[in-house]
Amino acid sequence: MATTTHADHRVASQLLRRPTWTKGLGSWLTTVDHKRLGILYILTSFTFMGAASIEAFIMRLQLMRPGQQLVSPDTFNQLFTMHGVTMVFLAIMPLAIGFANYFVPLQIGARDLAFPRLNSFGYWVYAMGGLMIYTSFFLGGAPDIGWTGYAPNTSLSANPGLGVDFYAFGLFISGIGTTITALNLIVTIVNLRAPGMTFMRMPVFPWMILIMSFMIIFAFPPLTIAFLQVIIDRTFGSLFYVPAAGALPILWQHLFWIFGHPEVYIIILPAFGLISEMIPTFARKPLFGYPVMILASILIAFMGFAVWTHHMFTTGLGPVVNTAFSLTSFIIGIPTGVKIFNWLGTLWGGNIRFTTSLMYCLAFIVTFTLGGVTGIMVAMPPFDGQAHDTYFVVAHFHYVMGGGALLTFLGAVYYWFPKMTGKMLNEAVGKWAFAFVAVGFHMIFFPQHVAGLLGMPRRIQTYPAGIGLEIWNFMSTFGTFIMAVGLILVFGSVIYGLRKGRPAGNDPWDARTLEWATSSPPPYYNFDYQPVVNSIDAFWAEKYPESLHVERIDRSEGKKYEGSHGIHVPGQSWYPILASTAIIVGSYGLMYDNWVLAIICGFFFIFTIFGWAFEGVGGHHVHPELEGETA
């Protein structure tokens, strides 16, 4: 393999020498490789997920028996706030983005995202923003206002501590990172698909990520503005959420849920994509109703912006508004239901292999359907009036987000671990772990439906004995132990697999999409050749062209697309991490009223942006040979 460096990519005005490490800490800090950033995203979000799980575990211990005082009400408020914030913003959504980072370019036959340095920036902003929120535990207490941060709880008079500042600043910053990454993913998926990969030949996962990214870029700005308003209220004394000055606290709810409901689909669409990759692979059949699946997802994305008020049925917006948003909420159930039948149709008559991944997929279908049914229930305003702010709602959204997204991502870990590391995970341990996770999950959350219908409010630190809540709460807490065993087994299995897993080979599952066409783990330039596509399920078409009635495309075909330049690999850069550091340190400056620090960071940020712009994309070209060719 030959490598050429383009000296002319270096610019005289470059301020920081471009890093070229391939190993060690520096190479990870300055990396722009989508696979490395994907791994960083996945590890970071699992770490945050671990923190959020510990918070949940403490809460469940506190609620195991009536009248306990394991943690104080104040600590309990911080725990449920941080659990929600972490799971939604720092764990599940970034996990989807991590998988997207790693696998979207591979699945569409690209070398990297369209803007590799922007991708790195998105990661660092997210990771540092998340860490920043967690430092609040050591700096005077975490936010204690619930993950929805309703006004006027966020106002300075109601909440003088720094917790809310950490909440608003941290999520404002990591939200910007998410938006930037979504923009990057859109450009990548629209513009970097391999030759011949039309939109309707694209695997479902990139499709879902494309739709998710569009939802992110439209849903996050209102949230960003809402956080900005809280920040300005608290830092500069404006009146956005000061009712005494005539402000309307319900404005926060509107802005928050205009983001918040699309967010549910932002979280679940990638899971839909993952399911739609795994089920066809393990049923050994093409996805049933591929175009319908795509259309249904686009419909969900549109309708997702038209249902936000169903979170506000009890705020007294009137029967007309409630009826309208109830109807739209029912309608959005239809395309979601269609997808369930797509997956069942794919399984029907398939040559099914019951791997761990497929088990998670099947658990997803059941769990998500249950969550969908309770969703239709709370979409009815009269019922919602009863269930609102009770454990019924808690159970509902955990079935959708936990059972929907989390189970799928665990399945995806089993599915893609061989590709990411070149090693297999132990299937027997995986199935035991699955059993613990699935049983534990339902044991935690199913009783919460009943507790909620009996009237147990959410976000409550304890409850009295003798009102019928003991057994349901005890079951729920007992479930956490079972699920914890499963998650520890998964964790141990991953560690063992990394060290001693048996070699996976390129294509352990006999899978369908392009990421399995390259080696495991893939080389930093992804493919030795430019993939050329003439069908859906491109890698399957290469292996078994007759089954899809297409002609086999030889890998040497891609050479025609390479020209004499070889494969471009983007250069590493210091600027993304420096720019995000400037943002974070500047935010601490604003929070602690240290204006000098804030202004210095502001100027340093401008400096990094100009350095970034003048640095250029840089990089070098590689010329890998295909197998059988001579150098």
Next chain:
Amino acid sequence: MSAHVAHPTDVPRVDGAPDQPGTRGMMTRLGWRSTRLPDVKLLMWVFLASDCMMFGALIGTYLAYHNRSLVPPFPIDVFDIPLTTVSSFVLLMSSFLMVLALHSLRIDDIPKFRLWTFGVALFGSIFLGFQVYEFVHFVNAGLSIHHNLFGTTFFVLTGTHGIHVAVGVLWLLGFLIQSYVRPTSSKDAVYLEIAGLYWHFVDIVWIVIFTVVYLVEFV
């Protein structure tokens, strides 16, 4: 090969690379691109779509709090329509100069490109000067961010717009300085084009703000 390689797709296509039936892609030096739209242009369009939602949320907040201020000054007490009309006109004309700058760069007329780009940045700065004057005037009239809801929503909305203009001015000045530091030619036109897209967008947002915030008060 230009000394300045920044982002893909303004790069000329590689000779001999076949077109694949069913796609309208092309090979560039930085890899295959499945549309003929430059990455940076696509990025700018989706960013602007996203930015629409941001200004939408700010304008929505302004409208939701319209007429809810408890204490004066109210909009009608402080707005000076002739003054703001002049500054709006200056901003609109800057968009015209932006078109001239892009055209000059495309035909490799570098002196004209520098002149018009400087003009855009200058007109943007004049607009910002008007805005600073207006803000100072309003504060002197007793309106501030913590005084009433009108002050809060007005300053944050127009301030965010002003920051957008300032970013555009910095961007164009950066472009201008760069043209003295290293060769700039029609190959770089796509970068000026996206700066232009941004600039026109910020301009259009101002038309909406001028109408919704200023003019409607006097209907």
